[in-house]
Amino acid sequence: MDTRTRTAARRHARGAVRPLVIAIIAIIALLAIGAWFLIIKPHQELVMEDGGGHPSTPVSAAERAAPPPPANVAGMDIDQLLGEARKAINEQRYLAPAGNNAFEFYLRVLTKQPGNQVASDALRETFPFAATSAEQAVNSRDFNEAQRQIDLLAKADPANFTLTILRSKLDAQRKLLDKQQQDVVDQQKAQLAAAQKAAADKLAADQLAAAEQQKARLAEQQKAAQARxxxxxxxxxxxxxxxxxxxxxxxxxxxxxxxxxxxxxxxxxxxxxxxxxxxxxxxxxxxxxxxxxxxxxxxxxxxxxxxxxxxxxxxxxxxxxxxxxxxxxxxxxxxxxxxxxxxxxx
Missing domain, CATH: 3.30.2420.10 (TonB)
Structure with missing residues (x-):
C-alpha cells in the first residue's frame, strides 16, 4: 500500500510541475516583449532621433534632391554640425553630395570633439545604409563618386569588412567596363579591317577588269587602224x-x-x-x-x-x-x- 501511495504521489507531483513550467515560460516571453516595446525600441528610436531620424524611412524624390551646402561649414560649432547631419540623414544624404552629407558632418564633429557619443553612435548605426549608397554608386559605374564614398566610409570605420567587399566590387566593375570597352574597340577594328579588305578586293577586281577591257579595245582599234x-x-x-x-x-x-x-x-x-x-x-x-x-x-x-x-x-x-x-x-x-x-x- 505504501508503494502504490508513493507512485501516485509522484505522478501527481509531475502533473503539477508541467503547468508551472509553461506558466514560467509565458511570463518570461511576456517580459521580453514588454522590454522590447518599453525599453529597447524607445532607446533605439531616441538614439536615432538624436542621430537624425530613422535611416530606413523612405523619402520622396523632391526630398531626395540635395539642397545647397551650408555656408562656412568649417566655422560651425558641434550643435550646428549635428543639426546639419540630422537633416542630411532625414533626406538620406548619407555620403552624397560631397561636402553636404551626414558622414562628413559627423566626422567634423568627431574632429572637433573626438569622444562625441552622438556622432559615433550615428556613424555606427547608419554605416550599413551608407554602404548601400556606395554600392549603388559602384553598380551605376560612377567610379569616381564610388571611390570617394568608400574613402569616406573608411574614415568612419576603417576596419569594417564591408569596405573590402565594396573595394572588390569597385575593382571588378572597373575591369569589366575596361573589358567591354576593349571588346567594342576590337570589334570595330575587325569590322573596319574587313570593310577595307572588301573595298580593296573590289577595287583591284574592277581595275583588272577595266585594264583587260582597255587592252582588248586598244588591240581592236590598232588592228582596224592598221587596216585603214x-x-x-x-x-x-x-x-x-x-x-x-x-x-x-x-x-x-x-x-x-x-x-x-x-x-x-x-x-x-x-x-x-x-x-x-x-x-x-x-x-x-x-x-x-x-x-x-x-x-x-x-x-x-x-x-x-x-x-x-x-x-x-x-x-x-x-x-x-x-x-x-x-x-x-x-x-x-x-x-x-x-x-x-x-x-x-x-
Whole structure:
C-alpha cells in the first residue's frame, strides 16, 4: 500500500510541475516583449532621433534632391554640425553630395570633439545604409563618386569588412567596363579591317577588269587602224608584180633606151601610234623620199603633217621599209625623188 501511495504521489507531483513550467515560460516571453516595446525600441528610436531620424524611412524624390551646402561649414560649432547631419540623414544624404552629407558632418564633429557619443553612435548605426549608397554608386559605374564614398566610409570605420567587399566590387566593375570597352574597340577594328579588305578586293577586281577591257579595245582599234592605212593602189601593185625589164633583159633595155618612173613593189603598213589610238586621234603625213637604183628608200623626210608631232615617226618607219622598182633613164636604173601621203584613220 505504501508503494502504490508513493507512485501516485509522484505522478501527481509531475502533473503539477508541467503547468508551472509553461506558466514560467509565458511570463518570461511576456517580459521580453514588454522590454522590447518599453525599453529597447524607445532607446533605439531616441538614439536615432538624436542621430537624425530613422535611416530606413523612405523619402520622396523632391526630398531626395540635395539642397545647397551650408555656408562656412568649417566655422560651425558641434550643435550646428549635428543639426546639419540630422537633416542630411532625414533626406538620406548619407555620403552624397560631397561636402553636404551626414558622414562628413559627423566626422567634423568627431574632429572637433573626438569622444562625441552622438556622432559615433550615428556613424555606427547608419554605416550599413551608407554602404548601400556606395554600392549603388559602384553598380551605376560612377567610379569616381564610388571611390570617394568608400574613402569616406573608411574614415568612419576603417576596419569594417564591408569596405573590402565594396573595394572588390569597385575593382571588378572597373575591369569589366575596361573589358567591354576593349571588346567594342576590337570589334570595330575587325569590322573596319574587313570593310577595307572588301573595298580593296573590289577595287583591284574592277581595275583588272577595266585594264583587260582597255587592252582588248586598244588591240581592236590598232588592228582596224592598221587596216585603214593607205595601201598601194591596184595599178602600183600590178606594176610592181611585173618583172623588171632591166633585170629580164639588160641588153634589150639598154638597146631600147627605156625610161620609166619608180614603181612600188612592196609596201609596209604604218603602225598606228598607241597614244593617238587612246585619244582617238586621226591625221595624215606627207613624206618625201629618194628611191635609189637598188629600189630602196633613203633620205626620208616629213614634208607636212596634220596634226604635228603625232604620226611622223610611224610614217617614216613605214616608208623606210618600202621597196620599189627603180626609175629607168635610157634603160639605166637611176635615183628618183617621190612623195607619198599616208593617212591615219580609226
Amino acid at each position: 592605212v593607205v595601201q598601194p593602189t591596184p595599178q602600183q601593185q600590178t606594176a610592181a608584180a611585173q618583172p623588171l625589164q632591166s633585170e629580164q633583159s639588160p641588153a634589150a633595155s639598154a638597146a631600147g633606151g627605156q625610161n620609166s618612173d619608180a614603181v612600188l613593189l612592196r609596201a609596209s603598213p604604218a603602225r598606228f601610234p598607241t597614244a593617238a589610238m587612246r585619244a582617238r586621234q586621226e591625221g595624215w603625213v606627207m613624206v618625201s623620199f629618194t628611191v635609189g637604183a637598188d629600189g630602196r628608200t633613203s633620205d626620208v623626210k616629213v614634208v607636212d603633217a596634220q596634226p604635228r608631232h603625232v604620226f611622223e615617226r610611224a610614217a617614216l618607219d613605214a616608208i623606210e621599209k618600202y621597196r620599189f622598182t627603180p626609175a629607168m633613164k635610157g634603160g639605166v636604173a637611176v635615183d628618183s625623188v617621190k612623195q607619198q601621203r599616208i593617212e591615219f584613220k580609226l
